Amino acid sequence: MKNGLNEREFLPRLLFKGRNLSKTYGGNTVLRNIDIDIYRGEIAGLVGENGAGKSTLLKIISGVEPPSTGEMEMNGSPYKCSSILDAHRRGVGMVFQEQSLTANLTVAQNIYRGRESRFSVLGLVRWGKMNAAAQKVMAAVDIRDIPPDRKVWNIPFAARQRVEIAKVLDIVSNATEDRSLILLDEPTTVLSREEMESLFREVRKMAGRGNGVIFVSHRLSEVLELTDRIYVFKDGEKTAVLKTSEASEDILYEKMVGRETTGEYYLSARQALPSDDVVLETEALSQWGVFIHVSFKLRRGEVLGICGVEGSGKEAVCSVLCGDESATGGTIRVNGEKRTFVSPKDALDAGILSVPRNRREDGILGMLSIRENITLSSLKKLASHGVVSLKKQNEEALSWVTRLGIKCSGIFQRISNLSGGNAQKAIFARVLGSDCPILVLDHPTRGVDVGSKGEIYSLIREITKRGVSVVLLGDTLDECIGLASRILVMKDGIVTGEFDCSHGRKPSQVEVVQKMM
Amino acid sequence: MERDHEKRAAIADQFKEKIRRETRGERLRVYMPIILLLSLSVLFAVYDSRFFSPANITNLLYQMTIPLILATGITFVLLTGCIDLSLEGVMGLAGSSIALLILNTKNSNDFGAIGVLVPIAGCALIGAVTGLIHTKLRIASFIVTFAMGSITAGLAVLTYRGVPAVIKVGWANDLSVGSFWGVPYLTWIALGIFAAGCVLLYCTAFGCAVYAIGDNELAAKASGTHIDAVKTAVFAICACTSGIAGFISCVRLKIGQAAMGSDQLFPAITALVIGGVSLSGGKGGMLQTFVGVLIYTELQNFLTIIGVDAYYKKAVQGVIIIIAVAMTVSRSRKTISK
Numbered sequence: 001m002k003n004g005l006n007e008r009e010f011l012p013r014l015l016f017k018g019r020n021l022s023k024t025y026g027g028n029t030v031l032r033n034i035d036i037d038i039y040r041g042e043i044a045g046l047v048g049e050n051g052a053g054k055s056t057l058l059k060i061i062s063g064v065e066p067p068s069t070g071e072m073e074m075n076g077s078p079y080k081c082s083s084i085l086d087a088h089r090r091g092v093g094m095v096f097q098e099q100s101l102t103a104n105l106t107v108a109q110n111i112y113r114g115r116e117s118r119f120s121v122l123g124l125v126r127w128g129k130m131n132a133a134a135q136k137v138m139a140a141v142d143i144r145d146i147p148p149d150r151k152v153w154n155i156p157f158a159a160r161q162r163v164e165i166a167k168v169l170d171i172v173s174n175a176t177e178d179r180s181l182i183l184l185d186e187p188t189t190v191l192s193r194e195e196m197e198s199l200f201r202e203v204r205k206m207a208g209r210g211n212g213v214i215f216v217s218h219r220l221s222e223v224l225e226l227t228d229r230i231y232v233f234k235d236g237e238k239t240a241v242l243k244t245s246e247a248s249e250d251i252l253y254e255k256m257v258g259r260e261t262t263g264e265y266y267l268s269a270r271q272a273l274p275s276d277d278v279v280l281e282t283e284a285l286s287q288w289g290v291f292i293h294v295s296f297k298l299r300r301g302e303v304l305g306i307c308g309v310e311g312s313g314k315e316a317v318c319s320v321l322c323g324d325e326s327a328t329g330g331t332i333r334v335n336g337e338k339r340t341f342v343s344p345k346d347a348l349d350a351g352i353l354s355v356p357r358n359r360r361e362d363g364i365l366g367m368l369s370i371r372e373n374i375t376l377s378s379l380k381k382l383a384s385h386g387v388v389s390l391k392k393q394n395e396e397a398l399s400w401v402t403r404l405g406i407k408c409s410g411i412f413q414r415i416s417n418l419s420g421g422n423a424q425k426a427i428f429a430r431v432l433g434s435d436c437p438i439l440v441l442d443h444p445t446r447g448v449d450v451g452s453k454g455e456i457y458s459l460i461r462e463i464t465k466r467g468v469s470v471v472l473l474g475d476t477l478d479e480c481i482g483l484a485s486r487i488l489v490m491k492d493g494i495v496t497g498e499f500d501c502s503h504g505r506k507p508s509q510v511e512v513v514q515k516m517m
Numbered sequence: 518m519e520r521d522h523e524k525r526a527a528i529a530d531q532f533k534e535k536i537r538r539e540t541r542g543e544r545l546r547v548y549m550p551i552i553l554l555l556s557l558s559v560l561f562a563v564y565d566s567r568f569f570s571p572a573n574i575t576n577l578l579y580q581m582t583i584p585l586i587l588a589t590g591i592t593f594v595l596l597t598g599c600i601d602l603s604l605e606g607v608m609g610l611a612g613s614s615i616a617l618l619i620l621n622t623k624n625s626n627d628f629g630a631i632g633v634l635v636p637i638a639g640c641a642l643i644g645a646v647t648g649l650i651h652t653k654l655r656i657a658s659f660i661v662t663f664a665m666g667s668i669t670a671g672l673a674v675l676t677y678r679g680v681p682a683v684i685k686v687g688w689a690n691d692l693s694v695g696s697f698w699g700v701p702y703l704t705w706i707a708l709g710i711f712a713a714g715c716v717l718l719y720c721t722a723f724g725c726a727v728y729a730i731g732d733n734e735l736a737a738k739a740s741g742t743h744i745d746a747v748k749t750a751v752f753a754i755c756a757c758t759s760g761i762a763g764f765i766s767c768v769r770l771k772i773g774q775a776a777m778g779s780d781q782l783f784p785a786i787t788a789l790v791i792g793g794v795s796l797s798g799g800k801g802g803m804l805q806t807f808v809g810v811l812i813y814t815e816l817q818n819f820l821t822i823i824g825v826d827a828y829y830k831k832a833v834q835g836v837i838i839i840i841a842v843a844m845t846v847s848r849s850r851k852t853i854s855k
Contacts, residue, residue, distance in 0.1 A: 084739045085739075085741050100733060102725075102737070103800075104728050104731075104801075105732075113737075113740045114726075116721075116722035120721075120722065123721055125720055125722060154544075289528060289532040289535045292531075494524045
């Protein structure tokens with residue numbers, strides 16, 4: 001038992017304090033002046049849309065990344081850490097969303113990974129002792145049905161999550177004499193109702209011993225059920241701190257979505273009127289274990305937005321549409337004709353081209369010039385008898401650079417030297433030059449400055465007017481509603497809502513968020 | 518709303534089923550090579566009764582000696598997700614220098630056991646250097662080890678400058694023909710090294726670290742593993758076993774020639790892959806290595822018995838490695854690994 005448990009403990013005492021925490025990546029501020037307090041014995045919730053800054057804050061607290069500015073305190077003394085191990089030594093541990101267990105080691109070996117020396121004699125580890133110790137650690141979080149000497153790949157998925165929690169708990173509670181802080185990042189995503197309830201019991205027990213817990217989840221009902229206080233984030237800023245007893249899903253929705261931009265920003269007056277021709281239609285499209293029964297019709301000149309939190313299945317739907325992954329059920333029809341895509345080439349042949357989200361990794365060919373990048377998808381058009389005409393290629397590239405106002409020193413400049421906005425415009429030039437009638441735009445304005453955003457919106461309006469149809473994953477909910485003529489909302493792999501978004505009839509963000517979370 | 522609930526439950530079930538299938542696949546991976554070994558043994562014995570004759574069993578034990586030693590060392594490297602292509606060169610260098618340091622035809626050296634141990638220790642040092650270059654300069658292991666293999670093979674020839682040394686010590690002959698309980702001494706040495714490999718992999722924190730790195734390097738780092746140190750150590754271990762294999766080869770051939778290493782890398786890697794040690798790291802272990810070496814040796818031996826041409830044997834080897842990798846590799850990744 002830890003010492004110092006007396007009546008003082010019943011007064012709320014600060015466990016962790018963060019002041020003015022900010023994080024900037026290459027000029028892009030993702031977290032702005034966050035103040036956060038966690039008291040002993042408290043379970044604090046962190047909610048917000050994608051990109052609101054929750055994960056960044058967790059990374060800073062858990063030692064994965066240092067903050068750009070700001071100070072932190074843990075147990076009353078300054079807290080600065082340069083690694084996860086450092087954080088562990090100060091009693092801060094994080095349970096990652098992605099499981100970090102080694103599949104080919106046993107449960108016990110995983111729990112004591114890096115701490116085997118306490119069981120070693122002359123370098124040889126006494127597994128019996130380690131297993132017995134692991135059994136106790138696991139019993140503390142109610143895992144009794146799994147032998148500690150079983151390999152991790154051989155235990156159920158949900159159990160792996162609990163082993164991970166047991167491990168982190170044991171590390172931090174052994175590392176410091178004082179109270180610890182546990183960060184849980186979306187721990188419930190893969191759990192069933194019963195498993196989740198057992199997790200909640202554990203979390204409450206942890207807090208009952210005076211430790212602090214930060215719980216992040218997209219599922220508001222869970223946050224409301226488990227936490228004492230809720231921090232709400234929006235666009236890297238803290239928009240509210242509420243006592244859970246005074247919060248409700250509706251209040252949280254409102255705080256999460258923040259300010260709404262006027263329709264003019266997204267040029268919604270220029271929104272093309274949907275025609276009756278259906279260019280792309282899916283029926284009961286499914287991917288095994290990821291999403292199920294997604295049906296929609298995309299009309300000529302329409303922008304169809306798909307909204308949802310990360311992991312809702314919207315990314316997978318896009319991957320299937322552009323042939324990157326295959327569907328396991330349902331049909332895709334392009335212009336009424338049934339198609340199956342095995343590779344992106346098949347999708348391209350059917351007239352579907354995608355603009356990937358990670359521009360730097362998946363979108364541009366960084367080593368090549370602007371010219372090559374722009375004309376990549378239209379080389380066939382520029383070639384005669386298989387030989388590409390350099391003259392035509394130059395003309396084509398130059399005309400796009402002028403038309404889209406790409407700021408560069410010339411068409412031979414390496415594309416990797418362009419700013420985010422200009423590189424994105426070059427990619428748009430490539431996409432537009434290919435004359436594909438259907439575009440899948442995955443976060444087209446991510447990491448792009450405000451000015452270029454406007455130009456990209458205008459470009460989208462222009463191409464849809466010419467009859468191009470767009471499937472859009474917006475960077476923000478606001479953008480998705482603003483740009484789209486219709487939106488599909490997804491949650492946990494199913495479509496939970498569909499909204500008409502034509503000019504003047506846009507739904508509010510709150511309405512959409514309610515279907516998302 | 519009710520429909521949504523059903524759909525959600527369906528997805529959750531599918532996800533669970535997916536994990537179950539993965540687990541099943543993993544089990545298959547563990548038992549497949551053993552089943553393959555048993556069925557091949559039966560098949561070979563039925564096809565040709567000479568296969569399990571006492572003389573041929575001794576043959577098999579001889580033939581598995583060097584592959585087993587090399588495979589034990591390279592298992593560590595493969596488990597971390599790296600590869601070592603230098604073992605042929607290192608083996609040749611060890612064999613050549615040992616021949617020059619013990620009683621031989623080329624010079625008057627006669628250092629005995631020291632003349633054997635120092636070159637083997639030197640090999641371990643070379644491996645450590647390889648590991649340091651790989652980790653500190655961040656050069657892919659296949660490049661570093663390829664270059665190291667070339668360097669060591671060159672050095673091996675340089676040690677004897679054209680005419681290799683023939684060893685004259687009496688114990689070399691005793692060692693290479695003698696046996697204990699029907700198992701040749703040299704095979705006992707191989708089994709001893711294999712046992713040491715098992716202890717190192719399964720009974721130490723180092724072994725856990727090797728698996729952790731192969732499975733997920735970033736996660737391993739986060740749990741406090743000194744990635745660079747462990748990787749350096751695995752290359753040192755592999756080079757050390759290559760050195761020992763060079764010694765065995767030298768004793769057997771009675772001559773310290775750089776060429777003793779040639780065509781030794783492929784059998785070792787083939788054996789590992791057939792046994793179920795993943796080329797991408799983290800999967801497999803010493804049991805898989807042992808089973809793989811047995812399968813490989815039996816197959817080679819069988820092809821010889823039934824009189825298949827040596828060049829066909831090489832081609833068969835290549836086909837086997839492709840089939841074995843194709844059966845075990847995960848094809849879910851979108852890009853083909855380089």
